[in-house]
Amino acid sequence: MLEVSALSVAYGKHQALRDVSIVAAPGEIVAILGSNGAGKSSLLKALAGLVPKSRETSVTLGGKDISRLRPHEIVEAGLALVPEGRGLFGDLSVAENLQLGAFAKRARQGEADRLARVLDMFPRLKERRAQMARTMSGGEQQMLAIGRALMSSPDFVLLDEPSLGLAPVVTQSLFSILGDIAAAGTGIILVEQNTRASLRIAQHAYLLENGRIVGQGTAAELSADPAVQRAYLGL
């Protein structure tokens, strides 16, 4: 279980997140929906330890408190972020990026098997192993970023707008792979503006507005909610 409660983040005087609480079960896809500037990226960055959280914030993963850990310790605990802009090492090869994904001590055992699984999942990466990461297309880079996160053997991956800048058909195949990843036991916290595609693969979703949670429910409930349909699905 990933349990987040009373999460607040402030950048100077600007309050980006206020008292946010979310829960995700193992192997579950939880979507965080909201418009630009709602605080979605701040939420993931805070969970990954990239921005400071307020003192009241509590984040636990499998019962272990990870609220005060530094970024590398959070990966070690089982939470892997694929940041906005993907955070790849552009001058390093695809193979080196994947190898670095398994730098965490928790990921050393079974590394070869995991690499084989990731390459099966994203066959393009297999073809391009020796290529420098920054010379690949946006879709391929996104696959590499997700593959690299999976190499750390995470309990949950945090995905920040994976569909951004991708062609609809690429997004579609990417989202179906996300479904497979969750089905194999790795939970996903999915931050997206693409509400429709997200609700299709998610079990639960939270609605974020101006740094607060303003609604939540199962994906089916939210898809059927007239207010959500108006505001997020454009129906």
Added chain:
Amino acid sequence: MLTNAILSGLTMGGMYALVAMGLTLQYGVSRIMNLAYGEFVIAASFVAFLLFTSGGLSPLVSLLIIVPAGFAVSYLVYGILLTPLVRRARSREALEADSILSTFGLLFIVQGLMLVFFGGNYTSYSYFNTPVQILGTTIAANRLVVLGFAVLFGAACYFFLMRTRTGVALRAVAVDPIAAGLVAVDVRWAAALAFALGGAIAVTGGVLVSMFLTFNANIGVVFTMKALIVVIMGGVGNVAGALAAGIILGLVESFVATFVDPGLTIAVTYAVFLAVLLVRPGGLFGTAK
């Protein structure tokens, strides 16, 4: 004469490449622009000299003592002197500026200590200074030993950085420290390790230099400048670039000294440096950002 120029160019070039590799680690990974770098090189030369003249220890044996000591001292310098700057810096650029100022101070401290202990005179000792015939030319045996060791150490560092997990992690920090944290690399640990490894490489260079050059307490800055030129020419943080640029620089210097005029070497060095930067601003192997 040609073979001689090539051999001595390769020796000097190997030294430059080796010494520059240490600086590129310290600068590329730790983001410390260490102006006292050359002082670490020369301090090691003096220690090797001392161990040789008073202890009768061959410089090749003293490497076994001096290299670990260089690692340890650099680790302490990082932990005590530079960590407060790292914690306080708001950005990598700010850290670079702060580190220039504080290592500039360190330069004078180390230089002052060397002046106190060893004086300002040129120092040298004669180790393995027997002429050998090779490819129709005569060269001092110690230069060949130095060339061999520079290649050996250079290859070891290259292998470590390119092929081992820790080496790849250090390069990842050089490329993007935030993303490195996201793949479980402890960035503070990596910075301290890179700085200490850089220091270990610097003192290796110093011991090798002492075997065939005369040195004094004031010439550290020459090594800092040369290493800096090689690092920038090769592309900051780029190991292969540093190797190539170092060897090119050594060969150019040696050819100019042999066939043109020894007094022109420094001018030509800078001319090559400027030419490379004009054509490839990111360095030979660097990527323009």
